Amino acid sequence: MKIVSVVGARPQFIKASMLSKKLSGKFNEVLVHTGQHYDYGMSQVFFDELELREPDYNLGVGSGSHGWQTGNMLIKIEEVLLKEEPDFLLIYGDTNSTIAGALAAAKLKIPAAHVEAGLRSFTQIPEEINRVVSDHLSTLLFCPTRTALLNLKKEGISNGVHWVGDVMFDSLVYFSAKAGERGFLEKLSLKPKEYILITLHREENTDNSERLQEIVSSLVEIEETIVFPMHPRTLKVLTRMGWKDKIGRNVKIIEPVGYLDMILLEKEAKMILTDSGGVQKEAYMLGIPCVTLREETEWVETVEAGWNMIAGRRGEKIIQAAKNFKPAGERPDIFGKGNAAEKIAEVLWDYSTLIKGNKGS
Ligand code: UD1
Ligand code: UDP
Numbered sequence: 001m002k003i004v005s006v007v008g009a010r011p012q013f014i015k016a017s018m019l020s021k022k023l024s025g026k027f028n029e030v031l032v033h034t035g036q037h038y039d040y041g042m043s044q045v046f047f048d049e050l051e052l053r054e055p056d057y058n059l060g061v062g063s064g065s066h067g068w069q070t071g072n073m074l075i076k077i078e079e080v081l082l083k084e085e086p087d088f089l090l091i092y093g094d095t096n097s098t099i100a101g102a103l104a105a106a107k108l109k110i111p112a113a114h115v116e117a118g119l120r121s122f123t124q125i126p127e128e129i130n131r132v133v134s135d136h137l138s139t140l141l142f143c144p145t146r147t148a149l150l151n152l153k154k155e156g157i158s159n160g161v162h163w164v165g166d167v168m169f170d171s172l173v174y175f176s177a178k179a180g181e182r183g184f185l186e187k188l189s190l191k192p193k194e195y196i197l198i199t200l201h202r203e204e205n206t207d208n209s210e211r212l213q214e215i216v217s218s219l220v221e222i223e224e225t226i227v228f229p230m231h232p233r234t235l236k237v238l239t240r241m242g243w244k245d246k247i248g249r250n251v252k253i254i255e256p257v258g259y260l261d262m263i264l265l266e267k268e269a270k271m272i273l274t275d276s277g278g279v280q281k282e283a284y285m286l287g288i289p290c291v292t293l294r295e296e297t298e299w300v301e302t303v304e305a306g307w308n309m310i311a312g313r314r315g316e317k318i319i320q321a322a323k324n325f326k327p328a329g330e331r332p333d334i335f336g337k338g339n340a341a342e343k344i345a346e347v348l349w350d351y352s353t354l355i356k357g358n359k360g361s
């Protein structure tokens with residue numbers, strides 16, 4: 001059985017690294033990198049660190065407007081699918097690489113399996129468009145949370161839906177033991193539990209200058225050491241607006257870091273501020289208080305459990321949250337048991353046996 005897996009953005013390399021390990025030996029997996037992310041620190045570092053083999057195809061699409069980027073990926077993924085003739089396609093999350101894969105496969109009548117299906121923010125952000133369309137085009141849908149399962153049910157999708165837990169929990173469990181050396185903290189002059197970690201990259205924050213300025217200018221008033229591995233999108237906007245050098249001196253801006261160093265930075269932070277989906281989840285998994293710099297989240301269980309506070313983008317609310325948010329209490333296993341990749345591989349295996357049977361009959 002042949003699977004074509006499509007990845008392209010940083011969190012997808014992390015998710016694929018876990019599933020590829022489980023597919024190997026059972027399936028013939030063809031790994032396609034769309035080239036959506038391409039800087040060393042946004043792409044190759046994850047292949048180097050996470051035991052993920054080099055892609056069979058790098059489509060080299062790169063950056064551009066949504067239509068341009070998605071369209072080019074669609075054309076190039078279609079070429080790969082026509083050449084490889086896989087039994088099914090595997091896609092992850094909610095990026096332009098995901099929707100391009102889903103569309104290319106659907107038009108060629110190749111069934112798609114969507115990992116991280118059913119997430120909803122109920123806003124028209126690009127990621128929501130990508131995941132709704134990808135879910136509706138997929139044959140197998142792997143939900144990381146119970147809420148995701150319910151979201152799909154409300155949209156009339158119940159066939160082929162499986163609750164498996166979150167592959168990002170698998171990767172955190174698997175790679176935690178190898179988390180970056182503590183020397184990395186010393187290199188940055190950081191002391192465990194004496195700094196706040198921030199990540200920020202969502203289009204709705206970076207491409208709205210008023211919001212972005214409000215968020216970054218609030219950081220100085222938090223009056224804590226803050227480490228900021230900066231996504232290139234955010235760096236470009238802040239540099240262009242001339243704001244980068246005006247960010248408070250308590251903020252250490254660094255380049256994006258590899259996953260192992262990121263786990264270390266997260267584990268040792270006293271708090272995390274973020275608009276990232278993956279980082280919100282990891283904060284919860286590691287028991288680090290999280291303040292989300294968005295008006296909503298797809299990961300509602302983390303908020304319900306009391307470990308994630310939705311602060312939005314207003315400076316005063318962010319400052320108050322960073323100074324006062326102190327979660328307490330249990331953290332239920334909302335992301336499963338760390339065996340999501342295993343479960344997905346099993347469902348794929350059963351499904352492939354079914355296809356084989358149908359082809360044979
Ligand atoms: C994408 C996903 C987002 C995900 C994020 C993970 C979409 C619509 N968005 O957002 O859901 O959370 O990846 O990080 O797919 N750039 C570089 N070097 C790179 C990559 C990007 O300089 O290696 C810069 C370019 O200026 C580019 C901008 O970052 O235009 C945005 O990159 P893009 O991949 O379009 O979107 P992300 O913001 O990374
Ligand atoms: N991450 C990383 N280095 C960084 C920032 C994030 O390795 O400098 C990891 C993070 O630990 C998480 C994933 O990237 O596993 C989240 O990706 P991102 O925030 O880019 O996207 P999102 O999850 O919002 O789609």
